[in-house]
């Protein structure tokens with residue numbers, strides 16, 4: 656088992672690294688069927704992937720295993736060549752940021768939410784906010800960066816909380832960002848901010864997006880389609896759309912028939928109902 660000190664010394668994870676799920680099996684309780692059943696995939700450095708699949712197919716469990724929220728029944732996850740089962744939880748989680756569907760901010764100052772360890776300069780914090788198109792919002796708050804965040808962050812909308820968590824990810828320089836896309840309540844302005852950060856602001860990390868609306872992952876490098884806990888399909892969005900399979904079915908249900916790379920992505924318009932998959 657690698658000692659964390661040795662990993663720090665080896666500068667794990669290195670600049671160029673891969674993320675490999677090797678035949679991962681997970682069972683929440685002994686009498687339940689496996690939530691992941693031989694899930695295998697190898698991601699290249701900084702790959703941006705969309706995780707799609709029907710409800711219960713195992714998408715959230717994949718993210719949970721990466722964060723070591725549950726034990727594997729069998730299999731391995733190798734990050735930068737190291738089995739994450741042997742990495743200290745704190746050390747591992749410093750490399751990974753998860754933005755859940757309903758992200759929570761903690762009460763206190765906004766700045767502390769963005770930079771909990773207080774290791775960044777104000778200029779760096781503002782740069783991250785700029786990267787997320789949040790400067791105007793934060794400037795408009797009483798106290799600016801020192802603005803008060805209420806318990807759970809309820810004085811910010813779900814969309815604003817998601818984008819603030821993305822700004823936190825930029826400041827942490829996480830190597831892996833897992834985003835569980837909110838299915839509802841994200842207004843068009845914040846939806847656009849999220850899509851812009853995902854496509855432009857996170858060049859240096861792996862991004863795994865659980866997509867509940869397919870249009871948000873049409874620009875990903877690769878789509879990973881889960882079915883009953885295993886990888887049923889994987890490939891660039893356009894090629895998956897061009898072949899029969901689960902992704903094409905889900906896309907057609909969502910009214911998507913092809914990927915036109917030079918056309919703007921269909922964004923959610925004010926008041927428009929979003930087709931969820």
Ligand SMILES: Nc1ncnc2c1ncn2[C@@H]1O[C@H](COP(=O)(O)OP(=O)(O)OP(=O)(O)O)[C@@H](O)[C@H]1O
Nearest residue numbers: 683684687690708709710711712713714715716717
């Ligand atoms: N805490 C839990 N205890 C028991 N079973 C669970 C638990 N969480 C998930 N499961 C089961 O594991 C399987 C995979 O669930 P998971 O939440 O990973 O799927 P998902 O693709 O993320 O679904 P959704 O799109 O509905 O969020 C499902 O059969 C689900 O019922």
